[in-house]
Amino acid sequence: MDKTNEYSKDEQLKPYRADHYNKNLTTNQGVPVSHTDDSLKAGSRGPTLMEDFHFREKLTHFDHERIPERVVHARGFGAHGYFQAYEPMTEFTRASFLQDPSVKTPVFVRFSTAIGSRGSADTVRDVRGFATKFYTKEGTYDLVANNIPVFFIHDAIKFPDLIHALKPEPHNEIPQASGAHDTFWDFVASTPETAHMVLWLMSDRAIPQSFRMMEGFSVNTFRFFNNQGKAHFVKLHWKPVLGTHSLVWDEAQKLAGKDPDYNRRDVWDAINRGDFPEFELGVQMVKEEDEFNFDFDILDATKLWPEEVIPVKKIGKMTLDRNVDNFFAETEQVAFHPGNVVPGIDFTNDPLLQGRLFSYLDTQLIRLGGPNFHEIPINRPIAPLHNNQRDGYHRMTIDKGRVSYFPNALQGNSPHPVPDQEGGYVHYTEKVEGRKVRERSKSFNDHYRQSKIFWNSMSPIEKQHIIEAFHFELGGVMDKQVKQRIVDMYNNIDGHLATQIAMGIGATPPANPSKADVSDSSPAVSQENTIKTAKTRQVAILAENGVNFSEVNQVMNALNSAGLHCHIVSSKQGMITGVDGQQLEVNKSWLGAGSVMYDAVYVPGGRQSVDQLMQLGDALHFINEAFKHAKTIGATNEGVDLLTTSQIKGAKTAGKDTHAQLVKDQGVLTIQNAADMGNHNQEGYFSQEFINAIAQHRHWERANQKKFIPA
Numbered sequence: 132m133d134k135t136n137e138y139s140k141d142e143q144l145k146p147y148r149a150d151h152y153n154k155n156l157t158t159n160q161g162v163p164v165s166h167t168d169d170s171l172k173a174g175s176r177g178p179t180l181m182e183d184f185h186f187r188e189k190l191t192h193f194d195h196e197r198i199p200e201r202v203v204h205a206r207g208f209g210a211h212g213y214f215q216a217y218e219p220m221t222e223f224t225r226a227s228f229l230q231d232p233s234v235k236t237p238v239f240v241r242f243s244t245a246i247g248s249r250g251s252a253d254t255v256r257d258v259r260g261f262a263t264k265f266y267t268k269e270g271t272y273d274l275v276a277n278n279i280p281v282f283f284i285h286d287a288i289k290f291p292d293l294i295h296a297l298k299p300e301p302h303n304e305i306p307q308a309s310g311a312h313d314t315f316w317d318f319v320a321s322t323p324e325t326a327h328m329v330l331w332l333m334s335d336r337a338i339p340q341s342f343r344m345m346e347g348f349s350v351n352t353f354r355f356f357n358n359q360g361k362a363h364f365v366k367l368h369w370k371p372v373l374g375t376h377s378l379v380w381d382e383a384q385k386l387a388g389k390d391p392d393y394n395r396r397d398v399w400d401a402i403n404r405g406d407f408p409e410f411e412l413g414v415q416m417v418k419e420e421d422e423f424n425f426d427f428d429i430l431d432a433t434k435l436w437p438e439e440v441i442p443v444k445k446i447g448k449m450t451l452d453r454n455v456d457n458f459f460a461e462t463e464q465v466a467f468h469p470g471n472v473v474p475g476i477d478f479t480n481d482p483l484l485q486g487r488l489f490s491y492l493d494t495q496l497i498r499l500g501g502p503n504f505h506e507i508p509i510n511r512p513i514a515p516l517h518n519n520q521r522d523g524y525h526r527m528t529i530d531k532g533r534v535s536y537f538p539n540a541l542q543g544n545s546p547h548p549v550p551d552q553e554g555g556y557v558h559y560t561e562k563v564e565g566r567k568v569r570e571r572s573k574s575f576n577d578h579y580r581q582s583k584i585f586w587n588s589m590s591p592i593e594k595q596h597i598i599e600a601f602h603f604e605l606g607g608v609m610d611k612q613v614k615q616r617i618v619d620m621y622n623n624i625d626g627h628l629a630t631q632i633a634m635g636i637g638a639t640p641p642a643n644p645s646k647a648d649v650s651d652s653s654p655a656v657s658q659e660n661t662i663k664t665a666k667t668r669q670v671a672i673l674a675e676n677g678v679n680f681s682e683v684n685q686v687m688n689a690l691n692s693a694g695l696h697c698h699i700v701s702s703k704q705g706m707i708t709g710v711d712g713q714q715l716e717v718n719k720s721w722l723g724a725g726s727v728m729y730d731a732v733y734v735p736g737g738r739q740s741v742d743q744l745m746q747l748g749d750a751l752h753f754i755n756e757a758f759k760h761a762k763t764i765g766a767t768n769e770g771v772d773l774l775t776t777s778q779i780k781g782a783k784t785a786g787k788d789t790h791a792q793l794v795k796d797q798g799v800l801t802i803q804n805a806a807d808m809g810n811h812n813q814e815g816y817f818s819q820e821f822i823n824a825i826a827q828h829r830h831w832e833r834a835n836q837k838k839f840i841p842a
């Protein structure tokens with residue numbers, strides 16, 4: 132039985148949809164409009180008349196269409212879906228949406244970048260926001276998460292400083308959506324607690340391949356507590372079913388030009404295709420009595436809880452299955468708040484969280500124009516809402532009667548508080564005592580141990596990418612002292628890392644490179660150990676007139692049936708004709724496509740097609756660039772000639788004399804003299820081996836990936 136709450140979010144939005152009104156054009160007063168292309172004038176060449184109410188209303192509304200963008204996380208993308216628990220969590224929390232696996236709780240998710248403006252590119256180096264609204268029967272719960280598990284700072288009072296330093300510099304508003312400038316790195320060098328998150332920010336995590344392939348972390352420590360008042364400290368996680376995967380930096384930069392909407396388009400298209408993004412909800416739990424049993428403070432948001440030490444228990448799954456109808460009404464106006472919790476979930480004394488509890492509602496009051504933004508359809512709870520709050524800008528509710536106070540006798544004391552036993556929210560009865568001090572807990576003072584563990588956990592290629600990211604970012608810093616201070620700061624983490632950073636930015640390597648004094652690692656933080664699947668991956672098929680139609684067809688069928696998607700890329704959009712006269716629709720021309728938009732490339736045979744491709748710089752560049760980005764490349768029969776003409780010559784390709792022999796060389800797959808490409812998904816056949824190679828995500832073993840091997 133589908134137990135979705137009776138009023139789905141969709142139902143709630145219905146009365147507000149313009150298509151529910153009639154088809155006639157009207158004014159905001161509902162007056163039918165007869166003409167909207169010319170203003171009312173005194174003579175056809177005369178001045179516009181003030182009394183033209185339609186003109187005035189249309190222009191006035193337009194003039195006020197923009198609201199302030201979010202001060203951070205301005206660029207976002209939202210989708211609807213539902214959440215289902217795996218098992219009753221009664222032992223740990225009374226939260227109603229975590230009890231019954233048959234209940235589908237509606238959700239709305241907004242993914243975002245943190246620093247760029249609303250119109251900036253998707254693929255910039257940045258932390259990603261991953262905010263979820265659960266419209267539960269006991270009120271709305273917001274899990275306002277990021278894709279990096281730690282934060283830059285300990286205490287929210289430093290947030291304005293951090294963001295001022297990271298946003299474009301105030302005198303010239305440069306650079307957009309980038310940390311590659313002096314003020315950010317000056318702040319970092321002066322604030323050692325940033326070291327851990329900055330290392331994550333320099334890692335591949337900060338350039339996710341897709342919002343569908345990214346983890347989410349609560350960062351802050353919350354509390355679960357059950358009906359008996361027994362509590363656990365918790366950190367929450369989203370684990371993507373497709374694994375956690377990233378772009379490479381060169382690709383991310385090119386995508387920012389080729390398709391600045393790359394990540395949002397990916398989610399939009401995936402949902403429209405039925406490839407619904409899925410994330411498992413995980414929880415790490417620490418008993419109250421174990422609060423001080425770790426070598427880090429569990430309330431310090433610059434520290435993660437190693438998954439090997441405190442395992443992540445998977446407690447449910449979220450599926451995003453519906454795109455928004457209107458970006459502004461839903462994605463732009465949605466307001467998340469870590470303070471929106473439901474019975475069974477509470478806060479802790481994490482000082483970053485405490486500050487967040489103030490900031491979100493405060494910023495939303497100005498961004499959404501007053502205290503009634505909870506009445507905007509996307510923000511309305513599906514749980515019934517009843518209180519004595521009244522009036523204010525944009526009030527939608529028509530409260531009846533004369534009673535707006537409590538207690539009252541005139542209305543039978545309604546609305547009245549709900550006792551704890553009947554579901555009323557109560558805070559966990561934590562004992563708190565202390566002197567009033569403006570101080571940082573000494574238990575927060577170790578800034579480097581977990582940074583070392585993160586560095587130790589990276590694979591060689593991940594380490595290399597981190598060093599390159601430092602080179603790029605610090606390459607944008609003009610002040611030499613700032614660069615040097617960063618080198619010195621990272622020498623506290625790893626001497627080799629600091630030396631490598633220095634060597635790429637013209638700074639002096641540390642005189643005494645620090646020796647590795649922490650040998651721990653956490654395999655869970657390396658993306659090398661993530662889930663690997665080819666499902667939903669996109670393949671570009673390069674073809675011109677004269678392509679071998681049956682070959683393309685066999686491979687496309689095999690890829691489609693394994694859940695991948697193909698685009699034919701050719702000189703012109705329209706149709707191309709295969710050798711046997713059959714026609715194939717082109718999806719993208721060379722002008723619109725780029726290898727950076729795909730996970731893999733396939734070149735089918737057909738003499739005429741391949742001869743043309745070999746003359747085309749675009750086609751050769753496509754192959755070379757995909758190879759540079761460590762992507763899977765496949766070619767069959769004559770298609771192999773395009774690879775041998777390109778600069779990927781280091782790769783072994785099937786020779787013409789080889790009899791139907793599949794050659795696999797570091798993610799380059801070729802076969803000649805083959806008629807059966809295997810559209811039946813069997814090992815050993817080209818199609819299946821091609822799919823297996825795509826599932827690897829990238830082929831870092833290629834020689835061109837290794838610029839220097841960090842120790």
Ligand code: HDE
Nearest residue numbers: 201203204241260261262276277287290349350490491494
């Ligand atoms: Fe936020 N953050 N933040 N943040 N944050 C906002 O609220 C803030 C922090 C996060 O898609 C703002 O409505 C302070 C951590 C996301 O609409 C603002 C601190 C994490 C989003 C704000 C933090 C986040 C925001 C701006 C303490 C990860 C976008 C607009 C240092 C767990 C939500 C708004 C959306 C948005 C303040 C730190 C995640 C200004 C003071 C840690 C995903 O209120």
